[in-house]
Amino acid sequence: MTIQDPSAAQTAGTAGDPAGVTTGTVAGVATGAESTQGPASQQITVRFFAAAAEAAGAEQLQLPLPSPLPSEGLVLADLIADLPQLVRAQTSGRTATDDVATASDSAPSAAPSLDRVCARSSFLVNGVRARAESTVLKPGDQLDVLPPFAGG
Numbered sequence: 001m002t003i004q005d006p007s008a009a010q011t012a013g014t015a016g017d018p019a020g021v022t023t024g025t026v027a028g029v030a031t032g033a034e035s036t037q038g039p040a041s042q043q044i045t046v047r048f049f050a051a052a053a054e055a056a057g058a059e060q061l062q063l064p065l066p067s068p069l070p071s072e073g074l075v076l077a078d079l080i081a082d083l084p085q086l087v088r089a090q091t092s093g094r095t096a097t098d099d100v101a102t103a104s105d106s107a108p109s110a111a112p113s114l115d116r117v118c119a120r121s122s123f124l125v126n127g128v129r130a131r132a133e134s135t136v137l138k139p140g141d142q143l144d145v146l147p148p149f150a151g152g
Contacts, residue, residue, distance in 0.1 A: 042067065044140045046083075052121060052145040055114040057086045063090065067137055073136035076123060079143070080132055084114040122146045 043064050048056045062088055065074055079086075123130045124144040125137065137143065 019104055026125050042069075042136045042139050044079075044137055044139070047142065047144045049144065049146050049149040050149060051112055052114070052117045053116045056145075057091050058087070061087065061090050064098050065137070069139070073138055074127065075133070075134040076130055076135040076143075079137060080123070083118055083145075087114060118145065120148055 011034075043062045045060060046063055047060045048058060053059045095117065123135075124146065125135055125141055127142075127144075130143075
């Protein structure tokens with residue numbers, strides 16, 4: 001999967017909707033109002049833990065699946081490759097204040113990049129360890145992103 005139309009992404013936020021609504025297509029996935037308000041059956045829940053949550057800027061996101069969903073489903077490896085762009089599309093329109101703060105921050109973030117974290121992470125789909133190359137995601141699945149943990 002690749003980003004099909006990144007220039008179509010637009011962000012709007014209102015007082016009644018502080019999270020804003022992002023519209024457009026990222027990685028063949030519609031990122032409009034349906035991404036937070038559409039039927040759960042066309043989405044997956046992605047939970048981020050530890051460094052993955054820090055890199056994503058969220059602990060949990062609802063991500064829409066491609067429409068129409070390929071008949072063979074969405075291979076986890078394809079989603080992982082596009083996850084940083086999908087997360088940015090979901091989190092870029094939080095509030096006008098957040099957008100201004102993000103745009104004005106010239107210092108590099110201490111948070112690790114999501115690309116880097118995903119490259120080292122393990123994944124669970126519906127609580128079961130998943131192989132990126134062979135696991136197929138379906139609507140309603142829950143994906144957990146588990147970076148390496150240290151300590152004991």
